[in-house]
Amino acid sequence: MKKACKALNVSRSGYYKYLDHKPSKRDIENKVLKEIIREIFEEHKGRYGSLRIAKVLEQREIHVNRKRISRFLREMSLVPKGTRYHYRKYNQKASGEGRPNLLNQVFIANAKNKIWVGDITYIPTKEGTLYLAIFIDMFSRKVVGWSMGNRMKDALVIEAFNQAYGKEHPPKGLIVHTDQGSQVRQEVG
Incomplete structure (x- = not known):
């Protein structure tokens, strides 16, 4: 021993x-x-x-x-069965195929109105949360269109895009890059 x-x-x-x-x-x-x-x-x-x-x-x-x-x-390796219902979360992709990633994380433009990037963010306020949809021109780094509302709806993105399109009148071949969330996967323009 x-x-x-x-x-x-x-x-x-x-x-x-x-x-x-x-x-x-x-x-x-x-x-x-x-x-x-x-x-x-x-x-x-x-x-x-x-x-x-x-x-x-x-x-x-x-x-x-x-x-x-x-x-x-x-x-004891006891894992409870999950819920029968599967609720869609905001960050899940909407059904259907996504668009191809033309930029591949290279956000460099050689002229104005060649590449726009868009996103939605939230702004907490005393009265509640506001959502801001924004499109930025990658050459000038300026905001070309935006829209704000108290709900994260498709209309928010459409309004921001239409504002940018109406103000800038981009030439054919414009690339619009987003995270492809459900609100920005709508057909706009």
């Missing part, structure tokens, strides 16, 4: 203490709690995550922190 402890760089007293180790009150509590959590998880066909399991435990008058429940679920 002496050689094995030396090879593993463990003291003999530490090894024997490990052998005599009895589970603590917390270890026993965790083991029982894990069994209850597994039972609730299986009872609800794997649909309950830490929040719902915490509510069931509260109803049974067992008070456990949600983070502790999450940790136990991870340790």
Whole structure:
């Protein structure tokens, strides 16, 4: 035993203490709690995550922190099934194919009204959030069209583009570069 402890760089007293180790009150509590959590998880066909399991435990008058429940679920490799509904988020691409990236991150123009870049940003105010749609000419670096509103709608981008187009009258072959979010993928002009 002496050689094995030396090879593993463990003291003999530490090894024997490990052998005599009895589970603590917390270890026993965790083991029982894990069994209850597994039972609730299986009872609800794997649909309950830490929040719902915490509510069931509260109803049974067992008070456990949600983070502790999450940790136990991870340790037991119990992953709840996702929601049946998949909501579209603002930053997800709209359906359909995107346009090709003609600039390939090289934003250099050799003349005015050859390349415009557009984007939408939000501006927090005391009255609520405002959205700003803007188009910039890459040669002059000047704003050629903009529109502001309290909703992020397609009309915001269309209005900004039409303003720029009406003011600048660009020649044929203008490249308009955007992030291709759902608001800017509309047919404008």
